[in-house]
Amino acid sequence: MRAEIISIGTEILLGEITDTNASFIASQLPQYGIDLLYVSQVGDNPARLEEVLRRAWERSDVTFATGGLGPTEDDLTRETIAKVLGEALEIDEEQERVVRAFFSRPGASGNMPERNLKQAMLIPSARAVPNPRGTAPGWWVEREGRVIAVMPGPPQEMTRMWQHEIAPELERRSDSILVSRTLKTTGLGEGTVDEMLSPLLSSVNPSIGIYARADGVHARISAKSPTREEAWDLIHPLEERAREILGPSVWGIDDDTLPAAVGRMLRDQGLTLALMESATGGSIASAITDYDGSSDYFKGSLVTYATEAKIELGVPAEIITMHGAISKETAEAMAEAARTHLHADLGIGITGIAGGTEVEDQPPGTMHIALADGSGIEYSHSRYYQGREAAKRRAVLQALSLLRRYLMSRAAGDVP
Amino acid sequence: MRAEIISIGTEILLGEITDTNASFIASQLPQYGIDLLYVSQVGDNPARLEEVLRRAWERSDVTFATGGLGPTEDDLTRETIAKVLGEALEIDEEQERVVRAFFSRPGASGNMPERNLKQAMLIPSARAVPNPRGTAPGWWVEREGRVIAVMPGPPQEMTRMWQHEIAPELERRSDSILVSRTLKTTGLGEGTVDEMLSPLLSSVNPSIGIYARADGVHARISAKSPTREEAWDLIHPLEERAREILGPSVWGIDDDTLPAAVGRMLRDQGLTLALMESATGGSIASAITDYDGSSDYFKGSLVTYATEAKIELGVPAEIITMHGAISKETAEAMAEAARTHLHADLGIGITGIAGGTEVEDQPPGTMHIALADGSGIEYSHSRYYQGREAAKRRAVLQALSLLRRYLMSRAAGDVP
Numbered sequence: 070m071r072a073e074i075i076s077i078g079t080e081i082l083l084g085e086i087t088d089t090n091a092s093f094i095a096s097q098l099p100q101y102g103i104d105l106l107y108v109s110q111v112g113d114n115p116a117r118l119e120e121v122l123r124r125a126w127e128r129s130d131v132t133f134a135t136g137g138l139g140p141t142e143d144d145l146t147r148e149t150i151a152k153v154l155g156e157a158l159e160i161d162e163e164q165e166r167v168v169r170a171f172f173s174r175p176g177a178s179g180n181m182p183e184r185n186l187k188q189a190m191l192i193p194s195a196r197a198v199p200n201p202r203g204t205a206p207g208w209w210v211e212r213e214g215r216v217i218a219v220m221p222g223p224p225q226e227m228t229r230m231w232q233h234e235i236a237p238e239l240e241r242r243s244d245s246i247l248v249s250r251t252l253k254t255t256g257l258g259e260g261t262v263d264e265m266l267s268p269l270l271s272s273v274n275p276s277i278g279i280y281a282r283a284d285g286v287h288a289r290i291s292a293k294s295p296t297r298e299e300a301w302d303l304i305h306p307l308e309e310r311a312r313e314i315l316g317p318s319v320w321g322i323d324d325d326t327l328p329a330a331v332g333r334m335l336r337d338q339g340l341t342l343a344l345m346e347s348a349t350g351g352s353i354a355s356a357i358t359d360y361d362g363s364s365d366y367f368k369g370s371l372v373t374y375a376t377e378a379k380i381e382l383g384v385p386a387e388i389i390t391m392h393g394a395i396s397k398e399t400a401e402a403m404a405e406a407a408r409t410h411l412h413a414d415l416g417i418g419i420t421g422i423a424g425g426t427e428v429e430d431q432p433p434g435t436m437h438i439a440l441a442d443g444s445g446i447e448y449s450h451s452r453y454y455q456g457r458e459a460a461k462r463r464a465v466l467q468a469l470s471l472l473r474r475y476l477m478s479r480a481a482g483d484v485p
Numbered sequence: 486m487r488a489e490i491i492s493i494g495t496e497i498l499l500g501e502i503t504d505t506n507a508s509f510i511a512s513q514l515p516q517y518g519i520d521l522l523y524v525s526q527v528g529d530n531p532a533r534l535e536e537v538l539r540r541a542w543e544r545s546d547v548t549f550a551t552g553g554l555g556p557t558e559d560d561l562t563r564e565t566i567a568k569v570l571g572e573a574l575e576i577d578e579e580q581e582r583v584v585r586a587f588f589s590r591p592g593a594s595g596n597m598p599e600r601n602l603k604q605a606m607l608i609p610s611a612r613a614v615p616n617p618r619g620t621a622p623g624w625w626v627e628r629e630g631r632v633i634a635v636m637p638g639p640p641q642e643m644t645r646m647w648q649h650e651i652a653p654e655l656e657r658r659s660d661s662i663l664v665s666r667t668l669k670t671t672g673l674g675e676g677t678v679d680e681m682l683s684p685l686l687s688s689v690n691p692s693i694g695i696y697a698r699a700d701g702v703h704a705r706i707s708a709k710s711p712t713r714e715e716a717w718d719l720i721h722p723l724e725e726r727a728r729e730i731l732g733p734s735v736w737g738i739d740d741d742t743l744p745a746a747v748g749r750m751l752r753d754q755g756l757t758l759a760l761m762e763s764a765t766g767g768s769i770a771s772a773i774t775d776y777d778g779s780s781d782y783f784k785g786s787l788v789t790y791a792t793e794a795k796i797e798l799g800v801p802a803e804i805i806t807m808h809g810a811i812s813k814e815t816a817e818a819m820a821e822a823a824r825t826h827l828h829a830d831l832g833i834g835i836t837g838i839a840g841g842t843e844v845e846d847q848p849p850g851t852m853h854i855a856l857a858d859g860s861g862i863e864y865s866h867s868r869y870y871q872g873r874e875a876a877k878r879r880a881v882l883q884a885l886s887l888l889r890r891y892l893m894s895r896a897a898g899d900v901p
């Protein structure tokens with residue numbers, strides 16, 4: 070099946086917004102065996118919109134269009150599709166009720182502006198697609214075996230409609246479903262994972278691919294089958310073998326994040342965590358608390374940007390004098406101080422250089438990370454510089470990886 | 486001048502990358518008076534790439550193409566343009582030297598793989614555009630008054646080439662330059678700014694537009710003129726009038742960020758800052774330390790996620806017992822504790838609910854923010870919920886706005 074995507078809206082052509090709808094839809098299509106051949110963005114201009122929609126209707130089996138469904142005169146998607154298909158727009162009574170109801174919901178104004186009535190219009194080949202997050206229903210247009218699926222432009226309305234309405238429809242019609250399972254690893258390079266999994270790499274369906282990502286190397290296992298269940302039946306044995314080979318390097322699957330994975334482990338092991346952060350400036354704490362429920366195990370973070378703040382909060386001044394503020398020893402003392410000060414089972418200390426200039430003879434990007442549990446210390450360090458924000462981001466992942474490794478060993482009984 | 490953008494690469498159609506090149510180029514074109522009419526993405530497929538490039542050559546005065554300039558067989562941009570224009574590809578000796586030199590630079594392998602030779606190819610209508618960040622030169626194709634500007638796909642190579650090569654060329658050819666100055670405000674609603682600036686809104690060149698953004702309401706003043714200097718001469722008087730009207734609500738211009746603006750004020754006033762953060766989980770500290778040089782005025786943040794951590798670090802237990810952990814009084818005590826504990830001139834305390842459930846009878850999104858300077862307290866609170874990350878992001882801006890307002894008053898002598 071040949072598909073194309075059309076994103077509609079002058080604000081895209083002015084560069085005021087980046088078209089994330091197209092990349093979202095593009096990423097979803099492979100699982101239904103749909104080949105995406107073209108993507109275009111076009112403004113709220115009747116002639117050009119018609120040109121683009123007409124070409125899509127002629128050359129593609131299915132077209133996904135987003136935007137231009139609002140109530141204003143600039144919103145031309147319905148009118149233009151009606152013109153391209155040579156069909157008449159009419160107000161649909163049921164849709165009129167739906168649109169009016171949206172204005173009567175709790176907290177809304179109660180009165181529907183008359184111009185919103187056009188959002189209740191349909192053509193004979195179109196059926197309305199529910200949009201509980203906004204006034205504009207989508208359209209599912211189908212004629213002569215070809216389809217145009219029209220969704221609203223705001224990403225939160227579009228993705229909701231995709232997941233609840235468009236995707237299930239594509240799945241029903243698809244004779245082959247592609248399912249993927251991603252195993253996320255840490256501590257291994259791309260080449261190493263490739264080598265470890267080499268006995269599995271010749272498999273065709275399911276197939277396996279290796280990808281280097283910001284949070285580690287991912288192994289993606291994909292299978293195609295007439296049904297989702299059969300595809301999973303193909304994936305599971307290969308997944309099991311890959312898990313055996315990769316062992317404890319796998320920290321999560323699919324949409325899992327490292328803060329969530331580490332949080333689950335802390336909760337399972339009944340441990341609490343505290344941090345003392347310098348170079349990362351609170352961003353490890355911020356990442357940990359992005360995960361709902363983190364208050365169960367996260368006590369807090371002492372963001373000691375100034376050296377005197379480190380000392381004030383329990384880092385012995387003589388350690389800083391002797392070894393420097395950016396040192397293994399200071400990171401260790403910070404970990405211990407965080408633990409003690411915030412009464413946590415585990416403390417992590419991190420000191421380094423996020424900025425672009427050398428400090429204490431150490432290059433930009435230097436990070437010293439230590440973990441203390443009251444009886445021992447784990448330590449990790451790195452020197453890698455691609456700018457301030459990348460240095461912080463990388464240090465967050467590194468600290469969480471160190472913590473994860475520790476929790477793995479502990480679960481395996483390797484930590485007393 | 487009618488323009489279009491074509492982004493080339495199968496990874497875009499697979500949704501593996503979002504096409505940020507197109508939105509970057511789109512955002513740059515208005516200043517040269519270039520109307521962008523179409524954007525398309527196409528994969529590494531010879532027939533479809535030819536179709537898209539041929540249509541662009543026929544309908545657009547200038548086409549900006551990115552991607553497909555690599556050394557592999559999948560990289561087809563040069564070959565396809567040659568075919569569309571009916572011209573022959575030939576190796577350019579000068580370009581061959583440039584590409585070979587890239588492989589001889591310090592740290593490189595020394596030997597150019599033979600397949601990279603195709604990156605030294607030109608057609609008679611094309612000249613090579615330097616690309617110091619990669620092996621692939623761009624192409625500036627010009628014939629019959631029409632232009633195709635071809636840039637590499639990797640964003641860091643593309644934007645460098647844009648800024649140093651493509652933009653100056655467009656500026657030379659443009660008979661009218663559009664220049665903009667954005668004034669960023671805080672503490673005022675979109676309607677208020679609109680009303681305040683209404684005496685200026687009828688101005689046509691320069692014109693002024695009002696935009697609600699995440700970090701406050703922006704007023705953008707734009708002027709068109711044959712030269713950049715003349716455009717600025719048009720902008721300056723209107724900018725001065727707008728600044729007079731908006732007064733101290735303007736916190737920055739153009740690419741300025743609130744943490745940077747507040748940081749400059751702290752440094753100018755010789756003040757230091759410390760935080761105690763609960764609901765924001767360290768993200769205010771992280772935003773402040775994203776700004777280089779923040780160690781001059783930022784002492785640190787006590788991220789007291791757990792109630793016991795608040796008490797441990799100086800919030801009186803009876804305040805929490807009497808008023809609750811999520812209260813004005815606790816925020817004030819946190820501000821004072823941060824100040825005292827980290828020996829800073831100013832302390833900010835923030836407590837609230839970032840998660841989606843009610844706590845202590847207060848709705849999700851509740852944020853209490855207090856600022857203490859040793860003699861008085863400023864306070865701000867809000868209740869607004871659009872999910873966990875939005876609540877944190879919004880609270881960061883709110884805290885920085887509170888701090889900015891305080892520093893403004895202080896500079897004006899309103900604070901003792």
